[in-house]
Structures are given as C-alpha cells and as structure tokens.
Amino acid sequence: MDAKDILGLHKTSFPSSIEKKSRPPKESQRKPDGISREVYALTGGMPPLMPSIDAFQLKKKHNEKVTWQWLPFTNSARKDDLHLYHWVRIVNGVLPTGDYSFAKYNKSVDIIKYTAEEYEKYLTDPMWTKEETDELFDLCERFDLRFVVIADRFSSSRTVEELKDRYYSVLRAIVLARAASSGDVATHPLIKEPYNVSQEIERKRALSMVLSQTRQHEKRDEEVLIEAKRIAELRMASKVAEQSQLVVATNADAEVTERAIPGESPSPSNVQHPPMAVPSPITDNASTLASLRMLRVYLRTYALEQMVQVSNSTAGVRTIKRVEQTLQDLGINLKPRVPTKAVCAEHLELRREILTWLNLQKQVQYKEAEGSSYRDGTYGETPDTPKDRTFIPDSLNFGGERVGKKDQKRKGHGAQPTAAHKRPRKQKASDL
Amino acid sequence: MSHSQTLPLKKQQAENPSDDGSSAIKPSRLKISLPSEDSDKKNVNKRVKDVEICLPIVYGTIAFYLGRKASESQSHKWTVYVRGASNEDLTAVVKRVVFQLHPSFNNPTRVVESPPFEVSECGWGEFEIAISLFFHSDVCEKQLDLYHHLKLYPEDESGPQTTKRPVVIESYNEVVFPEPSESFLARVQNDPAVVVPRLPAGLNLPSPVPIDSRNDNERGDTKDHPLSQWFLNFSEADELLKLASARQQVLVQAHIVKLRRQLNLLEGLPPAKQPSGYDL
Numbered sequence: 006m007d008a009k010d011i012l013g014l015h016k017t018s019f020p021s022s023i024e025k026k027s028r029p030p031k032e033s034q035r036k037p038d039g040i041s042r043e044v045y046a047l048t049g050g051m052p053p054l055m056p057s058i059d060a061f062q063l064k065k066k067h068n069e070k071v072t073w074q075w076l077p078f079t080n081s082a083r084k085d086d087l088h089l090y091h092w093v094r095i096v097n098g099v100l101p102t103g104d105y106s107f108a109k110y111n112k113s114v115d116i117i118k119y120t121a122e123e124y125e126k127y128l129t130d131p132m133w134t135k136e137e138t139d140e141l142f143d144l145c146e147r148f149d150l151r152f153v154v155i156a157d158r159f160s161s162s163r164t165v166e167e168l169k170d171r172y173y174s175v176l177r178a179i180v181l182a183r184a185a186s187s188g189d190v191a192t193h194p195l196i197k198e199p200y201n202v203s204q205e206i207e208r209k210r211a212l213s214m215v216l217s218q219t220r221q222h223e224k225r226d227e228e229v230l231i232e233a234k235r236i237a238e239l240r241m242a243s244k245v246a247e248q249s250q251l252v253v254a255t256n257a258d259a260e261v262t263e264r265a266i267p268g269e270s271p272s273p274s275n276v277q278h279p280p281m282a283v284p285s286p287i288t289d290n291a292s293t294l295a296s297l298r299m300l301r302v303y304l305r306t307y308a309l310e311q312m313v314q315v316s317n318s319t320a321g322v323r324t325i326k327r328v329e330q331t332l333q334d335l336g337i338n339l340k341p342r343v344p345t346k347a348v349c350a351e352h353l354e355l356r357r358e359i360l361t362w363l364n365l366q367k368q369v370q371y372k373e374a375e376g377s378s379y380r381d382g383t384y385g386e387t388p389d390t391p392k393d394r395t396f397i398p399d400s401l402n403f404g405g406e407r408v409g410k411k412d413q414k415r416k417g418h419g420a421q422p423t424a425a426h427k428r429p430r431k432q433k434a435s436d437l
Numbered sequence: 438m439s440h441s442q443t444l445p446l447k448k449q450q451a452e453n454p455s456d457d458g459s460s461a462i463k464p465s466r467l468k469i470s471l472p473s474e475d476s477d478k479k480n481v482n483k484r485v486k487d488v489e490i491c492l493p494i495v496y497g498t499i500a501f502y503l504g505r506k507a508s509e510s511q512s513h514k515w516t517v518y519v520r521g522a523s524n525e526d527l528t529a530v531v532k533r534v535v536f537q538l539h540p541s542f543n544n545p546t547r548v549v550e551s552p553p554f555e556v557s558e559c560g561w562g563e564f565e566i567a568i569s570l571f572f573h574s575d576v577c578e579k580q581l582d583l584y585h586h587l588k589l590y591p592e593d594e595s596g597p598q599t600t601k602r603p604v605v606i607e608s609y610n611e612v613v614f615p616e617p618s619e620s621f622l623a624r625v626q627n628d629p630a631v632v633v634p635r636l637p638a639g640l641n642l643p644s645p646v647p648i649d650s651r652n653d654n655e656r657g658d659t660k661d662h663p664l665s666q667w668f669l670n671f672s673e674a675d676e677l678l679k680l681a682s683a684r685q686q687v688l689v690q691a692h693i694v695k696l697r698r699q700l701n702l703l704e705g706l707p708p709a710k711q712p713s714g715y716d717l
Contacts, residue, residue, distance in 0.1 A: 342671070345611060354684065358688060369697055
C-alpha cells in the first residue's frame with residue numbers, strides 16, 4: 006500500500022477501471038430496441054420464447070373490405086324481447102347472418118311433466134304432498150337438477166337425499182307407467198339401477214369421514230395396513246414352512262410388533278401374531294435346516310453354502326476373509342472337492358472352529374494390548390509416582406471374568422496419557 | 438405342492454407285463470407280482486419324514502483336440518455328461534436330462550431321455566452349459582439346474598496340443614431329496630446308485646413299482662463307458678482325512694490361545710510383549 010502511494014498509483018484504480026469497462030457493454034447488450042429498459046425488465050429481462058404477434062398474420066392479404074358497425078341484436082335464448090347493441094364485423098357491406106352466436110349454449114335439462122291424473126294414479130306418497138312434489142319439480146327445472154341448490158331453496162326443510170329420492174322414484178314410476186311395454190324401458194338407467202337412499206346416505210357419510218380424517222388417523226391406518234400386510238406375508242411363508250421353530254418365531258414376532266407399532270396404544274384386532282417361523286437363510290441354523298427340508302430337492306453344495314452363510318452372519322467381512330485365508334493355509338478348499346454329507350459336515354465344523362479360534366485370538370490380543378498399554382503408561386515416570394500404584398490395584402481387579410471389553414478399555418483410557426495409546430497398537434500389528 | 442400320483446402309476450401298471458421278461462439285465466429293478474392296490478395308491482402320496490435320499494452324481498466335460506482333423510470352426514470334439522458317482526444307473530431317479538448349449542449350435546436344447554445322459558459335439562469355443570435334471574413324478578416335480586463351464590484348452594499351455602490326452606473337468610455333487618415319497622423310497626431302497634439311510638423301524642412302504650424304460654437292451658450304468666478311463670476319482674476318504682487334520686490343528690491352536698487367556702486372567706497383569714526397560 007505504501008509502495009503504491011510512493012509510486013503515485015491510486016490503489017483501487019486497476020480493479021475499478023475493469024468494472025467500469027464491463028458494465029457499459031453489458032448494459033447496452035441488455036437494452037433492446039423499441040421498448041424502454043424498465044418495460045423490458047417487466048418481462049423478466051429476457052426476450053419471450055414465442056413471438057406475441059405471428060409474423061404470418063401481418064403478411065395476410067387484405068382483399069376484403071372490413072368495417073365495424075355498432076348494431077342492435079336479439080338473443081333467441083331469451084324469453085323477453087330485449088334489444089342490446091354490439092359491434093358487428095361487416096365484410097364488403099354484408100352483415101353476418103344467423104342467430105346470436107351464444108344462443109346455442111342455453112341448454113337445459115328436460116324435466117318430466119306429469120299430469121294431475123298421473124299423479125293420482127302412480128305418484129302419491131304418504132311422505133310427500135302434491136304441492137311439495139310440484140314445487141320440487143319446478144325447482145328441478147329452474148335449477149337443472151342441481152340438488153344442492155334445490156335443497157337450499159326448498160320451502161320445507163328436506164335433505165338432498167330425500168329430494169333426490171322423491172324425484173327419482175317419481176321419474177321411475179312415470180317412465181314405467183308411460184312405457185308401452187316393460188321391455189322398452191329395461192335399458193333405462195333408472196330402471197336398471199334405482200336410486201338407493203340409504204346407500205347414498207351411507208356413502209356420503211363415509212366420504213365425509215375420509216375427508217375429515219386427521220393426519221394422525223391416516224398415519225395410524227397406514228401403520229395398521231402395513232402390519233396387516235406383513236402378517237399376511239408371514240402367514241404365507243409359514244404355510245410353506247410346515248416345520249417351525251417357536252424360539253425363532255417369538256423373537257421375530259417381538260421384533261415385528263415393536264417396529265411396527267412404536268409406542269401406540271393397543272392396535273385394532275386384525276393385528277394377530279401367527280405362532281409360526283419365518284424361514285430366512287441368514288437367521289440361524291434351525292431355520293436354515295427347516296427351509297432346506299421344505300425344498301423338494303437341493304444340491305449338497307447349496308446346503309453347505311446356506312449353512313456357511315449362517316455361520317458367517319455373526320462375523321464381519323474382515324473376519325470372514327481371515328477364516329478363508331486360514332482354510333487356504335491349512336490346505337483346505339473353500340468349496341470341498343467331494344461334497345458328501347460327512348465332508349460337508351466336517352467342513353462346516355472346521356469353519357466354525359476357525360471362527361471361534363479367531364475370536365479368541367482377538368479377545369486375547371485386546372486384553373494383552375490393554376495390559377501393555379498400562380505398562381507403557383509408566384514410561385517417563387519415576388516408579389514412585391502414585392499413578393503406578395493406582396494402576397496395580399486396578400488391574401488386580403481384573404482377576405474375575407470381565408464381560409464387557411468396552412468397560413476395560415474405558416478404564417484404561419481414563420487413566421492413561423493419550424500418547425501411550427499408539428504404542429500398544431503398534432505392538433498389535435507386529436504381533437500379527 | 439400337489440402331486441398327481443395316480444395317473445402315472447396306472448401307466449406303469451399297464452406296461453408292466455412287457456417289462457417283466459427283459460428286466461433281468463438290470464439288477465436294480467424289482468419285479469412286482471401284484472399290481473398296486475387302492476391302499477397303496479393312497480400311500481404313495483405320503484412323504485417319509487426324517488429320511489433323506491441322496492443321489493451322488495458327477496457331471497462335467499471331456500474335450501479332445503482333433504489334431505490333423507481340426508478345422509477353424511471345429512477344433513475339438515467334446516462330450517458333456519452326467520453320470521452316477523459310482524458309475525451306476527441313474528434312471529431310477531432321473532427321468533431325463535436337458536443340456537442347453539451355446540445358441541450357435543444347431544438345436545442348442547438337447548434333450549436326453551435315456552442313459553447315457555450325454556451330448557457330444559464338435560466346436561472351437563468354451564462356454565457355460567446349463568444342465569437340467571428332470572426327475573420322475575414321484576421323486577420331484579421340480580427340475581434341478583446345474584452349470585458347467587466347458588474347457589477345451591489345458592491349463593498349462595506348454596507345447597502343442599495333443600490328441601491323446603483330453604481336457605477333463607468333472608464336478609462331484611449330491612442331489613438331496615429331504616422328504617421322499619413312499620413310492621420313491623420303496624423303489625430305490627436297494628438301488629446301487631442311491632444312498633438311502635437306515636430307515637426308521639416300523640416303516641411300512643408300499644410295494645415298489647419299477648419305472649418303465651424304453652431301451653431295455655441298453656445299459657444305464659457307465660462302468661464300461663468308452664470315456665470311463667478318463668473319469669476322475671472322487672474320494673471322500675481323502676477329503677475327510679484332510680479336514681480331520683485341519684480341525685486338529687485348529688483345535689490345538691485354539692487351545693493354546695485359551696490357555697494364554699486363562700493365564701492372563703489368573704495373573705491379573707497381562708504379560709508384556711517385549712521386556713520394557715521400565716519394569717517395576
């Protein structure tokens with residue numbers, strides 16, 4: 006900074022000049038011709054994807070003479086004689102013909118009209134008076150069978166279902182009465198499937214219930230459904246596995262229920278627990294044997310593979326590799342050359358024994374590592390330091406069987422300086 | 438799984454009389470004097486629990502280099518086959534074998550209905566052959582699939598190929614039937630190709646009905662097969678010995694480790710790996 010001052014250069018001159026240079030070209034790029042910058046920015050600052058004016062339109066030929074006139078018109082859809090005005094496009098002095106173009110949209114429903122005679126004969130009902138029925142039909146005509154509106158407008162309070170019921174039963178009776186023969190109207194939708202009031206009421210109630218379900222309800226329902234599906238699948242699987250192991254079953258079921266209903270109050274009754282096993286090859290020996298027995302035919306090598314998988318399921322990938330390495334070192338093929346029943350059994354036993362041996366080795370190594378790390382904790386300290394003395398009583402307590410390796414580790418770590426950790430690890434590596 | 442047992446049985450019964458005369462060739466065939474009765478028909482659907490029938494087989498390929506007669510497209514003559522491990526006749530259990538060859542072969546699906554269950558071809562390429570074993574209806578409704586990679590070229594590529602020594606790759610395996618039907622068990626009880634364990638006492642099996650075979654004059658076993666000199670030997674005893682010695686070694690090692698662990702626990706102080714200069 007000082008140097009620049011000395012040299013007489015302004016410290017920000019370099020970068021600022023670049024900024025100034027970059028801004029003007031950008032600005033001029035942005036600003037299009039024809040419209041102002043702000044207006045262009047309204048469209049998002051980008052040119053539109055499609056042209057708003059089709060270039061083709063501009064090229065049309067203008068042969069005809071088109072003028073526009075303000076003329077009166079009538080609407081055939083109206084019942085009164087109203088005259089209104091609008092702009093009319095005149096082409097070469099010729100007026101457009103035809104009815105008002107929107108008149109064709111005036112559609113309405115054809116409501117049946119019954120005579121008083123017909124009413125007396127077919128349509129009487131204890132729940133309905135003639136006046137009410139007439140009113141109903143009148144409203145139906147006016148409001149195009151929009152029963153919600155009709156129900157609202159109806160003088161006495163009737164539910165939508167009641168009105169519908171009355172309307173459709175009247176209609177049905179009329180249709181049947183007016184039909185020349187019963188065969189004619191057999192295909193009429195109302196004859197085939199008459200309106201069912203109770204069903205409709207039920208349906209609407211169910212719909213409203215579904216609509217008004219809270220989130221919680223939905224979640225609970227989903228969980229129950231998943232649980233039910235899982236149980237159905239369990240049942241299917243258990244049908245295949247006729248021979249079952251109850252121990253495995255109770256464990257599996259306990260797991261399933263715990264997972265599916267986390268902290269829920271007793272779920273509905275359709276969640277039953279089938280007391281049958283789920284044969285899966287990776288769980289344990291008994292279920293593997295059971296599943297093998299379920300097969301009508303299998304190869305000995307397949308059976309061995311399944312059993313090996315089970316025994317490997319408790320071990321990690323590295324341990325499995327060590328087992329296989331050990332087998333090779335002992336001169337044993339990973340897949341026996343002559344897989345008879347006896348050979349496969351021996352092979353399996355050998356694998357298990359190797360696994361046990363490796364696990365034992367690991368345990369001993371851990372313990373020895375801890376031991377030597379304790380020893381190394383004394384490094385650099387005089388024998389008289391109280392730390393040593395506290396070590397010895399601690400390790401004497403290890404005389405009894407210790408279940409958790411983790412406990413031992415924790416104790417060790419707590420009392421040592423961290424530098425000592427590295428040494429026992431190195432020793433372990435050299436051991437192997 | 439449903440079994441339609443009665444229909445095939447009837448068929449066998451009808452053709453039995455013709456079978457009796459020429460069945461002397463096959464010692465494994467049991468001659469029946471009485472046709473099956475109704476009670477037996479009901480029993481044949483029953484399965485025998487806790488009995489497992491085992492059929493040891495060997496399957497593989499033998500490939501010969503054709504030498505002077507070799508061409509670009511046909512350099513080797515090879516045979517893929519399935520045989521009994523002791524070269525006995527498999528037809529009491531196996532109905533037919535289907536070999537699925539490489540699609541470049543004519544009619545790559547070769548169905549072999551009678552022993553010897555093999556297919557011989559000429560070709561130049563190595564590929565995986567799918568071998569499907571189909572069993573008689575009272576044995577198993579499902580087929581069993583095996584896979585074998587055809588090898589034409591020997592492992593050590595030292596020198597030119599010889600027409601005298603073929604490349605032989607065989608695999609031993611055992612087909613296990615965990616809960617055989619009574620009729621199956623009755624039929625193969627004394628079959629040399631099949632390994633049947635000691636049967637539980639008091640087991641009443643129906644009278645066995647032998648399977649009708651088409652070629653009564655041809656042998657089903659492969660003891661004198663033209664290629665039998667190349668068949669490999671699969672000795673269970675060798676494997677067992679090796680395994681036993683391996684287990685012994687492992688047990689010894691494990692024992693040593695266990696002792697070490699016990700020492701650790703007894704002493705309380707784990708022994709040092711290296712004598713450290715900072716011992717108390």
